[in-house]
Amino acid sequence: MTIYFNNGVYQNKEDVGVSIDDRGYYFGDGVYEVIKIYEGQLYTAHEHFTRFLQSAQKIRLDLPYTVDEFMEIAGKLMVDNGIVEGHVYIQATRGVAPRMHNFPGIDSKPSITAYAIDNPRPLSKLKEGVAVKTVDDIRWLRCDIKSLNLLANVLAKQDAYEAGCAEAVFVREGIVTEGSSSNMFGVKDGILYTHPANNLILNGITRRVVLKCCAENSIGVMEEPFTLEQFNDMDEVFLTSTTSEITPIISIDGRTIGNGEPGRITERLQHVFEQTIQHPSHKLN
Numbered sequence: 001m002t003i004y005f006n007n008g009v010y011q012n013k014e015d016v017g018v019s020i021d022d023r024g025y026y027f028g029d030g031v032y033e034v035i036k037i038y039e040g041q042l043y044t045a046h047e048h049f050t051r052f053l054q055s056a057q058k059i060r061l062d063l064p065y066t067v068d069e070f071m072e073i074a075g076k077l078m079v080d081n082g083i084v085e086g087h088v089y090i091q092a093t094r095g096v097a098p099r100m101h102n103f104p105g106i107d108s109k110p111s112i113t114a115y116a117i118d119n120p121r122p123l124s125k126l127k128e129g130v131a132v133k134t135v136d137d138i139r140w141l142r143c144d145i146k147s148l149n150l151l152a153n154v155l156a157k158q159d160a161y162e163a164g165c166a167e168a169v170f171v172r173e174g175i176v177t178e179g180s181s182s183n184m185f186g187v188k189d190g191i192l193y194t195h196p197a198n199n200l201i202l203n204g205i206t207r208r209v210v211l212k213c214c215a216e217n218s219i220g221v222m223e224e225p226f227t228l229e230q231f232n233d234m235d236e237v238f239l240t241s242t243t244s245e246i247t248p249i250i251s252i253d254g255r256t257i258g259n260g261e262p263g264r265i266t267e268r269l270q271h272v273f274e275q276t277i278q279h280p281s282h283k284l285n
Contacts, residue, residue, distance in 0.1 A: 003080045005073050005090075005114040010080065013115070022111055023104070024093030028148040030111075031055040032091035034242045035074055037116070038277045040084045045071050047205050048242075055146045056092060060103070063092055063110055077116040085121065087243060090114035091148065119243060126270060129248035129262050130166035132239070134228060135159055137170035137177050137200075144199045156180040167239055169252070172200065175225045182241040183207040186234035187265045191220040193234070206240040213272040219265065236263025246270045 002013040023029035033052040036043040049070040056063050065073070074088040092112045097104030139152045156168035157180040168180040178184050178201040186193045192214055197203035214221050231237065237249040237257050246269055248262035262270075 002115060002117070003077060005077055005112070007112055010076070016113070018111075018113075019096045021096045021098060022093055023095060023097060024091065024111065024148055026099050027101075028150070029059070030091055030093030030148045031059065031061065031146055032089065032148060033146060035088040035090075036242050037078055037083050037086045037088065040078070042071065042074055042078065042088070043277065044205050044209065045074060047208070049074075051146065051203075051205065052090065052092075058142070058145045059094075059147065061092065061094055061110060063112070065112075073114060074116070077114060081116045083116045083118060086117050086119040088114060088116045093148070122244060122247065125166065125247050126245060127262070129250035129260075130239075131164065131251040131254075132167045132169050132179070132249050133160040133163045133165040134169045134171050134176075134253055135180075137172035139170070142199055143177070143201055144197070144203065146202055153180040166247075167249075169231075171228050174227050176228055176231045177201050179239050179241075182239040182244055182247075184231075185210065185238050185240065186226065186231055187236035187263060188230075188234050190265065191222055192265065193222050193224070193226050193230075195225055196223045204240055204242075206242055206245065209273065209276060210240055210246065210269060213269055213276070217268070217272055219269070232257075236266050238262075238266045238269075246273050 003010050004013050004016045006016045031052060033048045035045050035048045046067060049067040052070065053063060053067065077088055092110050095104065095108040095111050097108045135156045160168035167182055169184060170177045176184055177195050183194065183201065183204040195201050211221060232252055232255060235258055239247050239249060246266065248266050250257055250260050
């Protein structure tokens, strides 16, 4: 029986109720995070919950817990649900109030819910790679906020799914930004390229782990915008996310990247990433 966290109370899933007047339901007025669990340990949880609070602050939502308290909640859900390999999902909305676009009064409190579920590593995709499809980036200009407003991402992911692809790659005015639920990387002549962490992308936690791994292993990095033409011409391409880790991309819009197999630097970074999993409490600088 799955145990959920619901506004300070731990409940069976069947007992958790959400009001129709919740602003997350009406407006997507909230933020969320996903924290990976490896071998019964939370991975980079401090970084995830720091970003969770930062996202909330950016939408002027005050949350009643600290990073450490959120980590305790996640840890309890992991233990109570017996999760060894999986993830914790948590979201916070602006709360329950009559439907109106402006913020509710001071009596309204945030609604915070969370759960932990099994989710095995995507080992076959990590080894064999995936295909992706490019789509126009029609999202708003605050992609740095991990908000519940994901309709554009959902539509992009569905386009990719219907094309037989694992991910959609957003392209804004000719520039590759990120995936519908991932960050994008390319390798050219031994140098790693990725879009800078500005308002046009979410600064993924796994993205940050990869950049730290590059710095520690003498892999050059260029955080700068690159075009779709440059993306297609990369020697290697991969995507990163909490649940996808470092997944090689072997084709873009049906065009094979390199020799159609995961590249040398991609595999090297996968190996280094594996080592970070063995130390899930390590901190990013």
